[in-house]
Amino acid sequence: GENVEQHPSTLSVQEGDSAVIKCTYSDSASNYFPWYKQELGKGPQLIIDIRSNVGEKKDQRIAVTLNKTAKHFSLHITETQPEDSAVYFCAASTGTASKLTFGTGTRLQVTL
C-alpha cells in the first residue's frame, strides 16, 4: 500500500522566515495531495491541495510543489507568522473514496 514519509518532524523558524516541509510517497498512482494544519485541541484543517496534473499551486503565503517523477511534494510557507505555529500533515490519495494516507506530521514553531 501507499507509504508517505514526512520531514522534518519538528521545525523552528524565526518570524518572517520561510518554512519548507517535504513529503515523499511510494504509490505512483497517487494523484491527490492535500496538506492539513492542526492547532492544539482541534482537528486537522485543509489548507491547500494539489492534483497530479499541476506542478505548483499558491494561496497567498502558502505554496505546494509536486514532483511526480521523484514522487515528492513540498509545502512552502513564506513570511511566517506566530499563528502559523501548528502541526502540519501531508497526505496522498490514488483517488479512491477511502484511501488517504497521512504523513506523521511536522510541528512548526515560529519564534518572535
Place this chain on the structure above:
Amino acid sequence: DAGITQSPRHKVTETGTPVTLRCHQTENHRYMYWYRQDPGHGLRLIHYSYGVKDTDKGEVSDGYSVSRSKTEDFLLTLESATSSQTSVYFCAISGTGGVGNSPLHFGNGTRLTVT
C-alpha cells in the same frame, strides 16, 4: 468550521468496557470516516461509511465496529476497550467521491483514555 460535532470530547474508561463515540454532521455529506491519531503514526483510518448502513474497514479496524443508521450520524464502538486503544479519535466527512476527490473536514476529536 464544517458542521461536525463529536461527543464526548473526553472520556476515561476501564479496560474491558464497551465505549461508543458519536459523530454528528449537518452538511449532508455522503462519506463519513473515523480516524485515530497517535504520536509517530499520523492519522490512521479505522472505518468509513459511504452511505446509510454502508460501511467498510480501514487499516486499523480490529476491535472497532461502526454503525450509520442516518446520514448525519456515525457511531464508533470499541467492543471491549484495551489500553492500546487510548488515543485521540477524529470523525471526518467528505463530499462527492470521498477523500480522493473532495476535501476532508474533521471534527475536533475525542480524547479517550483506557485505564
